[in-house]
Amino acid sequence: MTEHIHVAPAPVGGRLLTPVTFTCGVLILAALAILAVRFVLGLGAVTHLNDGYPWGIWVVADVVIGSAFACGGFSIAMLVYIFNKGEYHPLVRPALLASLFGYTLAGVGVIFDLGRWWNFWHILSPAYASPNSVMFEVALCISLYIVVMWIEFSPTFMEKWGMRDARRKLNKVMFFFIALGTVLPMMHQSSLGSLLIVFGTQIHPLWQTMLLPLIFLLSAITIGYAVVLFESCLAAAGYRRSIEMHLLTPLAKIMLGVLAVFMIVRFGDLLWRGALGHAFAANLQAFMFWLETACFLSPFVLLRSEVQRRNPARLFIGGALLMLGGVLLRINAFLVGYDTGTGWSYFPSVPELLVTFGMFAIEVLGYIVITRRFPVLPREDAPPTATPAALRAATR
Amino acid sequence: MNGRREFLRRALAGGAAVAGTTACPSAHARGNAEIPPEAIGLLFDSTLCIGCKACVAACKAANDLPLDYNSPVDALWDMPLDTTARTYNVIKAWQSGTGTQRNQQIDGYAFMKSSCLHCIDPSCVSACPVSAMTKDPATGIVQYDADACIGCRYCVAACPFGIPKYDYDSPTGKIGKCELCRHLLPEGKYAACAEVCPTGATLFGKVSALKAEAHRRLALQEGAPTIWPRGNLDTADQPAWEGPAPRYVQHVYGEKEVGGTQMLKLAAVPFEQLGHKPLPERSFSSQSETLQHTLYGGLVLPLAVLGVMSWVARRNVKHDDETDARGAQDAHAGEKRHD
Numbered sequence A: 001m002t003e004h005i006h007v008a009p010a011p012v013g014g015r016l017l018t019p020v021t022f023t024c025g026v027l028i029l030a031a032l033a034i035l036a037v038r039f040v041l042g043l044g045a046v047t048h049l050n051d052g053y054p055w056g057i058w059v060v061a062d063v064v065i066g067s068a069f070a071c072g073g074f075s076i077a078m079l080v081y082i083f084n085k086g087e088y089h090p091l092v093r094p095a096l097l098a099s100l101f102g103y104t105l106a107g108v109g110v111i112f113d114l115g116r117w118w119n120f121w122h123i124l125s126p127a128y129a130s131p132n133s134v135m136f137e138v139a140l141c142i143s144l145y146i147v148v149m150w151i152e153f154s155p156t157f158m159e160k161w162g163m164r165d166a167r168r169k170l171n172k173v174m175f176f177f178i179a180l181g182t183v184l185p186m187m188h189q190s191s192l193g194s195l196l197i198v199f200g201t202q203i204h205p206l207w208q209t210m211l212l213p214l215i216f217l218l219s220a221i222t223i224g225y226a227v228v229l230f231e232s233c234l235a236a237a238g239y240r241r242s243i244e245m246h247l248l249t250p251l252a253k254i255m256l257g258v259l260a261v262f263m264i265v266r267f268g269d270l271l272w273r274g275a276l277g278h279a280f281a282a283n284l285q286a287f288m289f290w291l292e293t294a295c296f297l298s299p300f301v302l303l304r305s306e307v308q309r310r311n312p313a314r315l316f317i318g319g320a321l322l323m324l325g326g327v328l329l330r331i332n333a334f335l336v337g338y339d340t341g342t343g344w345s346y347f348p349s350v351p352e353l354l355v356t357f358g359m360f361a362i363e364v365l366g367y368i369v370i371t372r373r374f375p376v377l378p379r380e381d382a383p384p385t386a387t388p389a390a391l392r393a394a395t396r
Numbered sequence B: 001m002n003g004r005r006e007f008l009r010r011a012l013a014g015g016a017a018v019a020g021t022t023a024c025p026s027a028h029a030r031g032n033a034e035i036p037p038e039a040i041g042l043l044f045d046s047t048l049c050i051g052c053k054a055c056v057a058a059c060k061a062a063n064d065l066p067l068d069y070n071s072p073v074d075a076l077w078d079m080p081l082d083t084t085a086r087t088y089n090v091i092k093a094w095q096s097g098t099g100t101q102r103n104q105q106i107d108g109y110a111f112m113k114s115s116c117l118h119c120i121d122p123s124c125v126s127a128c129p130v131s132a133m134t135k136d137p138a139t140g141i142v143q144y145d146a147d148a149c150i151g152c153r154y155c156v157a158a159c160p161f162g163i164p165k166y167d168y169d170s171p172t173g174k175i176g177k178c179e180l181c182r183h184l185l186p187e188g189k190y191a192a193c194a195e196v197c198p199t200g201a202t203l204f205g206k207v208s209a210l211k212a213e214a215h216r217r218l219a220l221q222e223g224a225p226t227i228w229p230r231g232n233l234d235t236a237d238q239p240a241w242e243g244p245a246p247r248y249v250q251h252v253y254g255e256k257e258v259g260g261t262q263m264l265k266l267a268a269v270p271f272e273q274l275g276h277k278p279l280p281e282r283s284f285s286s287q288s289e290t291l292q293h294t295l296y297g298g299l300v301l302p303l304a305v306l307g308v309m310s311w312v313a314r315r316n317v318k319h320d321d322e323t324d325a326r327g328a329q330d331a332h333a334g335e336k337r338h339d
Helices: A019-041 A057-069 A072-082 A086-113 A117-124 A134-160 A164-194 A197-202 A212-239 A245-272 A276-280 A284-302 A312-336 A350-373 A389-395 B002-022 B054-062 B123-127 B154-158 B192-196 B207-218 B284-329
Strands: A002-005 B040-045 B090-095 B108-114 B133-135 B142-144 B202-206 B225-230 B238-244 B263-266 B334-337
Touching (some): A019 A350, A057 A086, A057 A312, A057 A350, A072 A134, A086 A117, A086 A134, A086 A212, A086 A245, A117 A134, A134 A164, A164 B284, A212 A245, A212 A312, B040 B207, B054 B090, B054 B192, B123 B133, B123 B154, B123 B284, B192 B202, B202 B207
Parallel strands (some): B040 B263
Antiparallel strands (some): B090 B108, B133 B142
């Protein structure tokens, strides 16, 4: 039995035009300009995509990594509503908001990458259905999940606009959307890994395995917790609010638990397949594998004891490194470990990178605008006059 | 610590559900797909190819493909180094040492055709999310429908032979690949590359007949005179010629690779040197689809998990309404709840 206080969410308030939002705006404009060129002249005009590497960072970063970063909502919802850890409830809304943005943008980002984007709707039309295709399943699940998340998040708008009746009606069936909101991400986050199985021997043995769905799912869940740590520290620092350490410290422990399961599955699979030997070769793949592994292992060192988990700077860095591990796992599996034959190479072009930065800038800008104007973050009555030193450490 | 025990119990239950969904891929195992009995294809015999590239030009004409310069500076020759979205067929030259001995490994040279192999169990078809890439149930031709295609390029990435190509230089780019001149079949014609081939190095016909012909050649004594058919093996529309048999590598490439292909290849030089990687016999699409259908067959598993999640969420979500409703009026609404 635990007793805890729920603080109602409230808008943070404050100015919308700040150096951060201005920078985001500039990045977004740059991305839009590049996208205009892309839609007039074709993908080749702005990207370094080629037939050896037909998928670049617009797929791997904007969609595969972007959606994994957007797993905070899913991971926290699992904790609160499935494992009944009600004390984490104040984290639900901010996490859900970030997820909403992450997924909506991933969905939009796909269109930028599609060579025949005007046919996009085919993927949702039964006339073109292709149930054997992993991507078909991913696309359906992500589309549905975006709708489900907007429904889950809609009480925030209903509160703001005083739609009490609608709010009450929705609450009666909300449990079903919450359940859908856990099953759909399980399905597509695992399938984002399964996408690679049909690539067969083109994927390096360090990453090609029938357990890819489980590996991608577990890493997405643990990234979800890491993102919440990262975001909470950043939001606290940016808005000069107190950090919810009473929630983040135990959350970090849960994150480490899921991460441990992930590491056991990851290395158990490598040993079982006898693929670990490839990790000791003198090549880029082996180097990137160890870089990825180091990132995944670092939270165990940084956050090994309760004392360290009470240090916001460590939570922030531990979360960020875990996110980086997730980034590397995905980049390694989709690009570094992908070999389609000699003579092909790929490194993103500057315009390609700028579009990806622009996508992440939209997320940051949207998060700031909505948290400042809508009730998302827990209300903070006493204005934090003295910013704790820990906060400053977190932003360094 | 009741809470912790409960948490662990749920974690284990959840974990088991997830593990169950991913770790038993044998439940709906499907093997490699079967070849349609009337499937058609090509037999390419590297030992007969003289590198004239008549097939490259004929392919361009038959498919109405634009010029494809490999150098934007010196845009004079339509001679791409590899297949592209605008070139479905190329002949590549291989050489070693002095490169003077035809079809020899040492100081030798040889030619190899690069075009779609029309897999019996194609990865591109399995990958395509909108059924733009399909396999004809009668001919077995792997065909493309640009009107259905969304341009995701999953087929380009998935193909183990690197065959489907996308046109990145166009805002409305399509995928381009050999479709075995399926548009010519109703006119009673057949693949332009085989029709134009002067030596019969590229031979068109039913896959069953081509396979028998390939094995007949492998059984020949080196130097023994034999008959080399040309054009269409089934109709013998072009006169055959007589000549000595070369020394073959005892391997019909495409007979077993990734579940077999409808293009078969013979050579006097090991295939790996001719840019043909060794591939497993189990098709990658059967592995991928086995996994997918184990997890999502009949949507049984997702619906079961959804049922469990709904039940659990319904129990746990109740406190939520009270808290939020009260919280809207009183920021410090306290609440007691069971863990």
